[in-house]
Amino acid sequence: MIYSRISGTGSYLPEKILTNADLEKMVDTSDQWIVERTGIRSRHLAAEEQDTCDLAEMAARRALDAAGVEASELDLIIIGTTTPDRVFPSTACLLQARLGNHGAMAFDIQAVCSGFIYALSIADQFIKAGTFKRALVLGADSFSRLVDWTDRNTCVLFGDGAGAVVLEASSEPGILSSHLHADGAYKDLLTVPAKIAQGRLHNDGFTKMQGNEVFKFAVKVLSDVVKEALAANELEGSTLDWLVPHQANLRIIKATAKKLNLPMERVVLTVSEHGNTSAASIPLALDVAVRDGRIQRGHTLLLEGVGGGFTWGAVVLKF
């Protein structure tokens, strides 16, 4: 049996940090409100000249280094992103050119905050089927570009960043299962309604969110999908080594950990310093915990996320 295994991880956060104290000077909010409702204390923002591909390139190079893989050896490059540099070509193709890879299949996945989970699962299918041997899978977003910095309902939540993994064919277990879902009936709860036509932007280009409804929906579908993922692998939540959740809100993460009977010590948390980096948040958290030594080879991980669409999903893997 062919498995796909993560052979290296990498991530990148832009230098500029925006704290809750900085936000207090921009909108009518407080550090206390933001921390109590979300757990977020600061977030990183891309510099004006930095685009999503710049963030992705840094994360990609670090993951390739960690895996000991050359970019020319990649058969597949997928980026989960909602903030591509251009309408087309895809950010994955832009990244491919920068890395000097010629000929690998390359494309973007648009599943908002679930983008990395979707991308990881797609790469896994190609590797398990024997079609490809080495994939580079990323979540990368400069979500701050889609945020109205005068809207306190949304601007306190988001940050920018990128995370990457190299996935390779292996006879040893790696990804055990993935569980992906979407329901477009909820399209208006979280959306950027803008479209480009006749050379102009139509509709609003900023994030619109019904926060409370999003919160309830996220807690419900994440609890369902983690149960589904555990059942498929005949696992108990308490036997997981690590939960690596999408980092949107500490209260959503705590609710999911509770469903899993997993103490918070076994949950990787970056939301406090990263905010919600959309598709980047899961691979960023993964890389942080791999590099600081918490996540070790052989550990069982559950990755989960939910985002606009709505889209949601979970991946169970042996690291």
Ligand code: ACO
């Ligand atoms: N500072 C101060 N007050 C604020 C702020 C702010 N930044 N934002 C909203 N408020 C006010 C509201 O105006 C409201 O005031 P009112 O009662 O006078 O009308 C009050 O706070 C309560 O607002 P609620 O929206 O009910 O607050 P809630 O407890 O739901 O928290 C939050 C809001 C943090 C947005 C929460 O709903 C949430 O996290 N939802 C999930 C959103 C999310 O994670 N989106 C990310 C993308 S999707 C995903 O990744 C899952």
